[in-house]
Amino acid sequence: MSCRAQLTIGVDVGTQSVKAVVYDVDSRAVVARGSSDPLDVATDGVPGRAEQRPEDWMVALKQAVGRACEGVDAAQVGAFGVSGQQHGLVVLGADKAVLRPAKLWCDVEAAKEAEELSREFGWPLLASFTAPKLLWLKHAEPETYASVRHVLLPHDWVNFRLTGELAMECGDASGTGLLDINTRSWNQAWLDVIDPRLSSWLPAVSDGGDAPIGKLRPDMAEYLGLPTGIAVSKGSGDNMCSALGVGAVEEGRWVCSLGTSGTVFGFSNALDIDQTGAVAPFCDCTGGYLPLLCTLNCTGPVNEICSLTGKSHEELAQEALAAPVGKLLMLPYFVGERTPNWPGSTGALLGITPGSLTPGGLYRAAIEGATLSLLSGLGRLKEASRSDITELIAVGGGARSDLWCQTLADAFGVPVVAPAEPEAAAFGAALQAAAALLGAETRSYVREVTSAAEGGRRFVPDAAKKALYEDALQRFEKSGAKLFA
Structure with a gap:
């Protein structure tokens, strides 16, 4: 590791705001924190609806990172990790542009679709999961659905914006309701219930590996005020990252x-x-x-x-x-x-x-x-x-x-x-990024750091x-x- 790259940043893209922590790899301590302005949740007066514009997450991300780095030498940041709210549905077209606002974990418009998929899948699926939301989109907005070519979760979409890579990992992917948790791969039979094309719309799923998913793109580095090309770890859902953080x-x-x-x-x-x-x-x-x-x-x-x-x-x-x-x-x-x-x-x-x-x-x-x-x-x-x-x-x-x-x-x-650290999810993302920066095994690194804290x-x-x-x-x-x- 370069002597300059001693810091990592972890962010948690939540429903209410984005929070960021700056972690010092050498001292194994959080040295700065920042939070964005509150995020709006749109209901449009429709019972069960809860949506946000993904671009608003990027605005909030810039605010949180900027505020966390106010007293920090950003040139020393060597890796970045993203935690995100689970279950959300982000759909992209062929040009990889967002087609509509993201449906959030707390959006339960898909209650009927959840009942239908529960019968088909053979296990109880909640309306908060991603799969019912996708079937709802097919039923409620057929014109938008016809343009879908990529399906992502909130933290995956942020990673895509940061790196240009379309990817998922098992933790967050298990909250879609479409992952076979034993084989850790998409269940093709379940995908086919919604749409046989879904297997080509979902990214490949990585398991518990520790390699970063990509590098920070030059335009995103300029946007966030961070060094170009730093590692971006795979991240995960907020519950998974919280587990790392504690x-x-x-x-x-x-x-x-x-x-x-x-x-x-x-x-x-x-x-x-x-x-x-x-x-x-x-x-x-x-x-x-x-x-x-x-x-x-x-x-x-x-x-x-x-x-x-x-x-x-x-x-x-x-x-x-x-x-x-x-x-x-x-x-x-x-x-x-x-x-x-x-x-x-x-x-x-x-x-x-x-x-x-x-x-x-x-x-x-x-x-x-x-x-x-x-x-x-x-x-x-x-x-x-x-x-x-x-x-x-x-x-x-x-x-x-x-x-x-x-x-x-x-x-x-x-x-x-x-714990003394209040931002468990963002801290967990920062620890995962640190493990990626050091080439360490995430679970062992987290166990070592948190047990010594x-x-x-x-x-x-x-x-x-x-x-x-x-x-x-x-x-x-x-x-x-x-x-x-």
Whole structure:
């Protein structure tokens, strides 16, 4: 490695913004961060629609990278990595120009198409996946569909703009619903259900190799203010890159992301298809698997309590310490739910007793409800991955709360770590880029770097509280089933 090329940049192209981190390969530390202005999500007043213009991602990418590099010598950047929101559909014509706005992971206009493909494929496919979106395009916009010649995911399209290469890797590709996760290749029978030509529209899929996909084009180098020809690693979906960023590259270390949606996922050496559809059958980006459980309601109900009471998270967290554990029970299904699949469900509050409806009590109930919702699917996650959980790594906005992290530790019965680096996905992309720059094996490099990292907050489970949460979980599941099953 040249003495000049000691930095890598990782970016996360999210739904709300693009975030960037600058990583120093020599000191093994993040030395700068930057974020773009907020990105707009277009709904056009259509239920279930959520779209963005891919070109807006490039504008946001320039902002995030520029802000991250303000105090950095950009000439020392030697590699670049991209994390991106999963499941999005980007379609290109014969000239490789974008044909229409990208349909995002949270776009569920393709609900009917998801049901149709689930019957054809023989496993439950969610409307958020890419395959139903493509079939929807065929049905709803036949003129646009007739011009399609290339199909990409968001991070693949950004990589294409950066390098000129049309490529995919297994992690993000497994979120299309079209990849055979065992052979790690496109399932031709599934492609044929949508269109026999689809095999020529999708790029070839690379497995867990560590070579970069290409080099930064001169025009993109000028656009971003970076050296021409630096390596661009293959990148992956945001969940896959988050796993890299927190060192979840071996069995036992699971990640819990506390955001608008809640997720639990982790590396595994094997993966069985969960026929309930609760566990997403993802590959990771290092040659393994990354089974994932997702709930729709996580920080939303907690934020609602803040709005209701007019108090801050810090104030309510302090007051919640006086509220009993696991007594006031909130079913947090404010926007329906996907795990369990209860789209028509609503929020509910159970176990109300005199004096229980305090601001702190409601705040604890919201945090516990979101936590129990994730805990409820843990058994299916363990079964599908054929592995157990020994440590939980908390990321996302909710992980800033000590109360929530301690609740996770007590309810799951395992130690919880909240890493010092807040941008797990962008950091993971930067680590992957560093491995490509060094010619290292990604999983080994990530394990070495993250295990040596200092900082973060640690929470130890309380056995007595775990017993209380086991009782609360039984009441939570029974109540939900009676109301919504």
